[in-house]
Amino acid sequence: MxxxxxxxxxxxxxxxxxxxxxxxxxxxxxxxxxxxxxxGRRAPRAARPVDNRFWHTEADWLGGDHTGTRAVTGTRPGLALDRPAGTTDHTDPHTGRTRPWEYAVWTSPEHRPAVPATELIPSWNAHTPSGTWLQVEVTGRYADGTALPWYVLGRWAAGDTDILRASVDGQGDGRSTVWTDTVAVDDPAAGHRITAYRLRLTLYRRPGTSLTPTVWRAGAMASDVPDRxxxxxxxxxxxxxxxxxxxxxxxxxxxxxxxxxxxxxxxxxxxxxxxxxxxxxxxxxxxxxxxxxxxxxxxxxxxxxxxxxxxxxxxxxxxxxxxxxxxxxxxxxxxxxxxxxxxxxxxxxxxxxxxxxxxxxxxxxxxxxxxxxxxxxxxxxxxxxxxxxxxxxxxxxxxxxxxxxxxxxxxxxxxxxxxxxxxxxxxxxxxxxxxxxxxxxxxxxxxxxxxxxxxx
Structure with missing residues (x-):
């Protein structure tokens, strides 16, 4: 962006x-x-050039890599902060205010979309009580095996008293660019499609509290829609x-x-x-x-x-x-x-x-x-x-x-x-x-x- x-x-x-x-x-x-x-000029690659992967089941949340997070089981499974992995100072770039936050991290398994993608657009559904927020990131691999960086696709809270909800400008690696909420391959004609990706959720809370964000659903839509x-x-x-x-x-x-x-x-x-x-x-x-x-x-x-x-x-x-x-x-x-x-x-x-x-x-x-x-x-x-x-x-x-x-x-x-x-x-x-x-x-x-x- x-x-x-x-x-x-x-x-x-x-x-x-x-x-x-x-x-x-x-x-x-x-x-x-x-x-x-x-x-670029993109040719059709599949009858349906869209792949959705949203983690939302109990098995989904029990899987992946947990660093201080836990799966919430029951009628609506989710992900919550269990024991903090550490404490960090975060400066909100839109207020200039610096605060300490406890955090924990969940990283999804790698997902290989059915269609090698020229775009990734994330989605997440979460509850963030006052005193909590979350960050959503994605990384992946290009067709030649080269890794994408970890792109931040949102620092988010339902309210606006702890942080100011925002995307992150200026992200790219010369092959792909983040346009606000979308990871887009810069030149699809060069064959730099994304063949796999992982999601990373970092959950934050005020230090010394038992608060937690709870994420019910998170994932991305990967697509390679032909130019038309x-x-x-x-x-x-x-x-x-x-x-x-x-x-x-x-x-x-x-x-x-x-x-x-x-x-x-x-x-x-x-x-x-x-x-x-x-x-x-x-x-x-x-x-x-x-x-x-x-x-x-x-x-x-x-x-x-x-x-x-x-x-x-x-x-x-x-x-x-x-x-x-x-x-x-x-x-x-x-x-x-x-x-x-x-x-x-x-x-x-x-x-x-x-x-x-x-x-x-x-x-x-x-x-x-x-x-x-x-x-x-x-x-x-x-x-x-x-x-x-x-x-x-x-x-x-x-x-x-x-x-x-x-x-x-x-x-x-x-x-x-x-x-x-x-x-x-x-x-x-x-x-x-x-x-x-x-x-x-x-x-x-x-x-x-x-x-x-x-x-x-």
């Missing part, structure tokens, strides 16, 4: 390149930064609409500039909050007490604060949004990729809404009324003719959030990895990135649908 000053320069260039409208600012930074890396400007169209297969609450990000324009100021920067937390509430979860009155009582939908402000990345300077960090959803202890959440609207229909059919990331010019999505280099919305269903029903937070008010978008247009802007701006410049697409949130105890139909798209 670039330094903050460079990041703002990239944002300015992207704003000039897209049609005026409600751009998802945080996602836009990611899209333009990824485009700055050598694009176009995608094959899928045939309609489902007519259903889920009753997902509707919130507009534009209701909050100018609110809380310390958390990126609402509006275009809040597409991701607004989408997350809609989906969290679909599952019947929402912040308590005490958790919302800090919000100005004059502001509508204070829970959206809460979601923005709880997803804000102080290095990225925005709310669009993908794993941070999933981690926020999973702070509600009976929800699971991951970041992954889907390969078609048929897969998305499978999830909708099981009652699971899907938060999707896409970029497009104004004329590429009929009825949107804006263009964006990166935006999140929640797919809630399909019409009888197969068109996409989306809760699009880039709307003037809550009543306008429900949109119907043409199937072929929407599928294209979501699944492609490359697009051209009006001036012909090539920009990155997300290649089907989405967030999935579902109950900790899913129904049989939900389990089957998740398994069908490679999430277990």
């Amino acid at each position: 670039t330094a903050p000053t460079s990041r703002r320069t990239v944002i300015g260039a992207a704003v000039a390149a897209v049609t005026a409208g409600a751009v998802g600012l945080a996602a836009m930074t990611r899209a333009t930064a990824s485009a700055a890396a050598p694009p 400007f176009e995608v094959p169209a899928s045939a309609p297969g489902l007519a259903r609409e889920l009753a997902v609450p509707r919130y507009s990000q534009n209701t909050h324009i100018g609110q809380y500039p310390e958390y990126a100021g609402g509006g275009e920067a809040w597409c991701s937390p607004t989408s997350s909050q809609m989906t969290v509430e679909y599952w019947g979860r929402r912040p308590t009155p005490d958790e919302l007490a800090w919000v100005n009582p004059d502001f509508a939908d204070p829970q959206v402000c809460h979601a923005a604060r709880r997803t804000y990345d102080h290095a990225y300077e925005g709310c669009g960090n993908w794993p941070f949004n999933a981690a926020y959803a999973a702070t509600y202890p009976d929800l699971n959440a991951v970041v992954t990729r889907l390969g078609s609207l048929t897969e998305l229909e499978t999830l909708i059919g099981a009652g699971i809404p899907v938060i999707t990331s896409q970029s497009f010019l104004k004329e590429e999505l009929t009825g949107a009324g804006y263009g964006t280099a990166g935006h999140l919305m929640t797919v809630v269903g399909f019409t009888a003719t197969g068109d996409v029903i989306a809760n699009d937070p880039s709307s003037p008010g809550n009543e306008a959030v429900r949109r119907v978008y043409r199937r072929a247009e929407w599928e294209r802007i979501w699944l492609r990895t490359k697009r051209r701006d009006a001036d012909g410049e090539v920009r990155s697409g997300t290649g089907g990135v989405c967030y999935l949130y579902w109950p900790a105890v899913p129904t049989a139909a939900q389990r089957a649908a998740l398994a069908a798209v490679g999430v277990h």
Whole structure:
């Protein structure tokens, strides 16, 4: 990731390149930064070029290398701090404050993804009571056996009183680079794909206490999605609409500039909050007490604060949004990729809404009324003719959030990895990135649908 000053320069260039409208600012930074890396030309390597590995079972947590950690057994297995491996002083780079912390470490077994990967995107679900936090790192091996460094992919806590939640800028080894929350191979054409990886979780607590973070799920999505400007169209297969609450990000324009100021920067937390509430979860009155009582939908402000990345300077960090959803202890959440609207229909059919990331010019999505280099919305269903029903937070008010978008247009802007701006410049697409949130105890139909798209 670039330094903050460079990041703002990239944002300015992207704003000039897209049609005026409600751009998802945080996602836009990611899209333009990824485009700055050598694009390469990637050929398909598997029928499904996505591999998800999430450690979450009792056997998972009993395995791996424990240095002061222990497996939590029972109805919801996890990982906790048992006996500290040591004490360290940590200086928060965003506050300058130095504090001592006890810590313990768990390192996963090596996982070899089914697809040699050009990208890794992590996810984790955890409880971090006040006085605790965690760090997520990943390493791996390239196809020639060379090791990646240990990359930090998040210093995270649900709150912001102990550390300021943040990604880490400036990480790379000449073959791969960390773009906020994504490890991306710099030049896939050179054959530097990642063939194996390990996860490392470091759990921290105030010295002399018995506090502990508890991690329920952690892992990564590894993928090698081929470069493509176009995608094959899928045939309609489902007519259903889920009753997902509707919130507009534009209701909050100018609110809380310390958390990126609402509006275009809040597409991701607004989408997350809609989906969290679909599952019947929402912040308590005490958790919302800090919000100005004059502001509508204070829970959206809460979601923005709880997803804000102080290095990225925005709310669009993908794993941070999933981690926020999973702070509600009976929800699971991951970041992954889907390969078609048929897969998305499978999830909708099981009652699971899907938060999707896409970029497009104004004329590429009929009825949107804006263009964006990166935006999140929640797919809630399909019409009888197969068109996409989306809760699009880039709307003037809550009543306008429900949109119907043409199937072929929407599928294209979501699944492609490359697009051209009006001036012909090539920009990155997300290649089907989405967030999935579902109950900790899913129904049989939900389990089957998740398994069908490679999430277990």
